[in-house]
Every structure is written in structure tokens, then in C-alpha cells.
Amino acid sequence: MLRYTLRRLLWMIPIVLGVAILVFTLMTFCPGDPAQILLSGSATDEDIQALRDNLGLNDPYLVRLGNFLGNTFLKFDLGSSWMTKVAIKDEIATRLPRTFTLGIISLLISVAVGIPLGIIAAVNQGRLGDNIATALALIGASIPGFWLALLLILLFSVKLNWLPSMGIGGVKYYILPALTGCTYGIATLTRQTRSSMLDVIRSDYITTARSKGVSELHVITRHALKNALIPIITVVGTHFGMMLGGQMITETIFSIPGMGSYIIGGVNQRDYPVVQIGSIFLAIVFSLSMLVVDLLYAAADPRIKARYSQSAKRKVKTK
Amino acid sequence: MTEYQMKASLNQGKVRKSSEFLRVLKQLSYNKIAMFGLILFILELVLCLLSPVIAPYDYAAMDVIHMNETPSAAHWFGTDDLGRDILTRILFGGRYSITMSLLSVVVSLIFGVVIGSVAGYFGGWVDNVIMRILDIIQSLPGMLLTIVVSAALGNGYLNTVMALSVNGIPAQARMLRAQMMRVRGSEYVEAAQSINCSQVRIIAKHLFPNSFSPLIVQASMAIANRITMCSSLSFLGLGVQPPAPEWGAMLSGARQYIRDYPHMVIFPGLAIAVTVLALNLMGDGLRDALDPRLKR
Numbered sequence: 001m002l003r004y005t006l007r008r009l010l011w012m013i014p015i016v017l018g019v020a021i022l023v024f025t026l027m028t029f030c031p032g033d034p035a036q037i038l039l040s041g042s043a044t045d046e047d048i049q050a051l052r053d054n055l056g057l058n059d060p061y062l063v064r065l066g067n068f069l070g071n072t073f074l075k076f077d078l079g080s081s082w083m084t085k086v087a088i089k090d091e092i093a094t095r096l097p098r099t100f101t102l103g104i105i106s107l108l109i110s111v112a113v114g115i116p117l118g119i120i121a122a123v124n125q126g127r128l129g130d131n132i133a134t135a136l137a138l139i140g141a142s143i144p145g146f147w148l149a150l151l152l153i154l155l156f157s158v159k160l161n162w163l164p165s166m167g168i169g170g171v172k173y174y175i176l177p178a179l180t181g182c183t184y185g186i187a188t189l190t191r192q193t194r195s196s197m198l199d200v201i202r203s204d205y206i207t208t209a210r211s212k213g214v215s216e217l218h219v220i221t222r223h224a225l226k227n228a229l230i231p232i233i234t235v236v237g238t239h240f241g242m243m244l245g246g247q248m249i250t251e252t253i254f255s256i257p258g259m260g261s262y263i264i265g266g267v268n269q270r271d272y273p274v275v276q277i278g279s280i281f282l283a284i285v286f287s288l289s290m291l292v293v294d295l296l297y298a299a300a301d302p303r304i305k306a307r308y309s310q311s312a313k314r315k316v317k318t319k
Numbered sequence: 320m321t322e323y324q325m326k327a328s329l330n331q332g333k334v335r336k337s338s339e340f341l342r343v344l345k346q347l348s349y350n351k352i353a354m355f356g357l358i359l360f361i362l363e364l365v366l367c368l369l370s371p372v373i374a375p376y377d378y379a380a381m382d383v384i385h386m387n388e389t390p391s392a393a394h395w396f397g398t399d400d401l402g403r404d405i406l407t408r409i410l411f412g413g414r415y416s417i418t419m420s421l422l423s424v425v426v427s428l429i430f431g432v433v434i435g436s437v438a439g440y441f442g443g444w445v446d447n448v449i450m451r452i453l454d455i456i457q458s459l460p461g462m463l464l465t466i467v468v469s470a471a472l473g474n475g476y477l478n479t480v481m482a483l484s485v486n487g488i489p490a491q492a493r494m495l496r497a498q499m500m501r502v503r504g505s506e507y508v509e510a511a512q513s514i515n516c517s518q519v520r521i522i523a524k525h526l527f528p529n530s531f532s533p534l535i536v537q538a539s540m541a542i543a544n545r546i547t548m549c550s551s552l553s554f555l556g557l558g559v560q561p562p563a564p565e566w567g568a569m570l571s572g573a574r575q576y577i578r579d580y581p582h583m584v585i586f587p588g589l590a591i592a593v594t595v596l597a598l599n600l601m602g603d604g605l606r607d608a609l610d611p612r613l614k615r
Contacts, residue, residue: 018455029471138603142596144547146554147570147588154581245462249551253574263463264555267470275467283458290458 099258110185118193140187237293346608353604367413408564420545423483431491439499498530543598
């Protein structure tokens, strides 16, 4: 198990390098000259050229790529933003925790609400509770996140004046962004939990457990849910990834200074270093969360755990 | 086996195959909710495509006297900050949002098919290289990748379609590859190789038709997600640019008036939500129809 985890962690190094090259290459294709944007309209051509030299924009692609990769991965020098001149390292140190906190809160709410709701729907299949839960989940899965954010602002900030609509501060500031983030998660988790519970709930071992006189709660949580868990974990994992992306827009709407608004600002201002480093960090968080999902598979299903350790052993033997 | 019997068995194979597809359609048509979703989506598509004919106003016509009006008989969904009719703009906007999403799904399907079949057929190091590149692409959150690609390609209709499709390519390619791997070992492929079929022909004529159907399902389920992505992009100021009436762009413009004129924010978003809902209803039905356990 440990060997498997280590192998996956090592494998992340080439992946992150690949992401760095990919994003760097994409940014060089961006139309618009960063130097021109930085200097605003009144700058002369000489000024622009001098700045381009200074930023290294006039070097050939491969030289710039080499410099970027060398600085980032060998010297661990993340550079600083072209726009604000603030070191990216410091920005990320304050921004990444905010993004991560918001993501985790949304995820926890999604799991805490979505899975029980799905179980209730599956247990009452075809009855009123099921229909209400399924309809709500369908609506929740269909509302685009940024529109939901605007509607929440409209209701809670503009009409009721209960919650702040932008910025950060106390817990109050995180309520609306978290609600925005978790709605889609609750919806998809309810749908997935319902359908995978329905898959197992008619199995023979459920009938056996019931006929043994096991309490209904125990049957549902221990016998049914445990076997229905694998597809649910998959949805949790993919949802976390989608949320990291979707949260970029949520952060922009609520003016939360997190990673998402940082990167989107960087894209709009052609602030290449910000976009490159920001994307690398998001990719690392994303890959780590995927690893956690795979480890959760193993925790949920001993058969998968056995496969992981087996494949690790086989690798050793062939070497 | 006589010639006649062989022909008969061949025909049988054909008949069974087409009936499989018909069965799915038939199953889908029994599902009233799914049909409702399908009809709603087609209705919306037709209304949007007909928008130059049926729209009550010109989508770019400004009207200083009727600025920021709430819904009324003359303007069903009200007017925006420049006095433009919101209903008209939503109808025209659908032409962008819906067609871009559909096109981008087709583009990812095409790229996914090419990449997936190459990886699946050749296997070995070709497969390895392709899969590792897909790993890299998939290790970026989808929205982030779409935003960066969209920034790199620039604005405009076709560029945005391309940016939207990049995100969907890896999933399609992976699925086709897995299907290909399954059928690659079949006897009819070996037979084709033994009579010196070219590799392109084997891929196109033998492997591909036998591994295609899950991709269509995946693609049709991706449309809903693509509509949201498309409007998110223009909401951020990438993708289609104002004054083009794309739904996300309309929301982005209306955002600053949320305090005083909420109707400007509500209607374009409602258009997105209804479209996505219709597609989700249809997707659910399709999934049920394809589930072998629910076969009647």
C-alpha cells in the first residue's frame, strides 16, 4: 500500500513537469503583448522593446521554457507577478489556503447532505420522498454555478441584506460561496448515491441480512452502503476536480482573493508567470486529490486494496 | 454450412445489430420524462434557429426611451441597460450557446476517435505516449484548461468551440481506446490481418464500428456540461464577445445592475438552466435505456 502511494507520488513529478510545459506553451500563443499591456497606451516602441528584453520575451521559445523550468523546478524560484511585482510565492501562501478551505467546506457539505439524501431516496424508491429528492437533485445539477451565485447574492445580500456579497472576512463571507460550490455536489451525489444504492439494495445478501433480523439501519449503512460506495467515491473525486475549476468563477464573482481569481486575473492581464505557477499548484492539488480518491477505493474495497499491493509486488519481481 | 445458411446467419447478425439500436430508441420513447426533455430541447433549438424570423425586435437595436424596463406585454422579459429586448437577445443567444456546445461535442468526438483508435490499435509505446499526454491534460481542472486554451486561441466563435472541445477529448479517447482493446483480440480482426487488410481499413471498418456506441452516449451526455462551460467562458469575458448576445455574456453585462434590475440577471440564467435541465432529463433516460439490467 505504501509502495503504491510512493509510486503514485513519484509519478506526479513528470505530470507536473508536463503541465508546466503545456501551460507555458499555451501562454506563449496568447494574442496580445504583455509588455504593451503593462506599459499602457502612451509608451513608445523603445520602451516596449526594452521591457520585452527585460522580461525575456524576446528570447527564443526554448530558451524561455528552459529558464522557466530551471527557475521553477531546480532553484524553486517562483518569480513575481509582472503586474503587481509581488512575489508569487507570497501570494500563493495566502491564496491557496483560502481556495482549499472553500473547496473542502463545499465538499464536506456536499457529502454530508448528498449521500444521506440519496440513501433516503433509494430506500423510499417511487414514493413522495424519493420524487422530491430526485427532482431537487435534477434541478440542482442543472443550475449553472455562476448564475446560482448571482441569485444567492440577489436574495441574501440585496433583498434580505443578511450576508455580504463580496470580499473576505469572517465566516459570514464564506457562506454564499460555499452554498454555490456545494449545490452541484449535493445534486450529483444524491443522484449517484440513489442509483448505486438501488443497484445493491435488491441483492440476496441484503435479503439475508434482513431475514437474520439485522436492524434496518444496520442493513442500510453496513450492508448496502458499503457495497454501493465505489461509484460514489468516484463522483466525489471528479466533483472535487470540477469544483476546483468552477470555484475559479465563484471566487471572481464573490471577489475572494484565492487561486482562481488570481489565475483568471493573470489570464486577462497576460501575466504569464502568475498563470503558469498558479496552474501548476492547482494541478498538484488536483493530482493529490485524485490519489486520495484511489486510496479511498482501497479503504472501501479490500479487493482493490489487494490489487494495488499485488501490482506493486509484480513490478518489483520483474525488475 | 451451405451458402444459403451462411447468408441467413449473416443477415441475422445484421438484423440483430440494427434492432439493438432501435431497442434503445424504443426504450427511450417509453420514458415520458426523457421524451419531455428531448422535445423541450428540440423546441428550444428550433426557436433559437428561427430567431431572425420570430424574434419581436432586433437583438442589437438600442432604445433609449425603454431602458431597464421590467417585463411587460411589449417586452416579455424586459429590456436591458441599452433598451435592448431581453427575449430577443435570449433567442439569438441560444444560437451561440447551443450550436457552440453541439459543435464542440462533435469536435471532441472526432479528435477523441482519432487519438483513441490510434492508441487502442497500436498499443505499446504509441499507446503509452498518448496516454501519458492525456494524463497531463486531465491533471488540470477542466475549467482551468478551457480558460487557458481559450485565452491562447483568442476570441471568436470557432476558437471558442475549439477551446471548449479540448477538455472533452481525453475522456472520449480513453473510452474508445478501452473499447478498441476489447475488440482488438477478436477473431475477425485476426482474419482481416491475415488477408493483408491495411491498418487504416482494419481500424475504420472493423474496430471502429464495434466500439463506437458508448462514445455517442458519452458525447450526448456531455452537451449539458458544455452549455454551462460555454456560458461560463463568456461570463468571464473570454469566448464570444459582447455585443453578441451569448447567454453568459448577457449575464456578465447584467451583473452590475443586479441591485436595481434583477430581471436582467434572472432571464438569461433561466435560459441556461432550462436547456441544461432538458438535456439532463434526456441523458438520464438514455442511460436507463442503455442499461442492460433494465431491459424489458
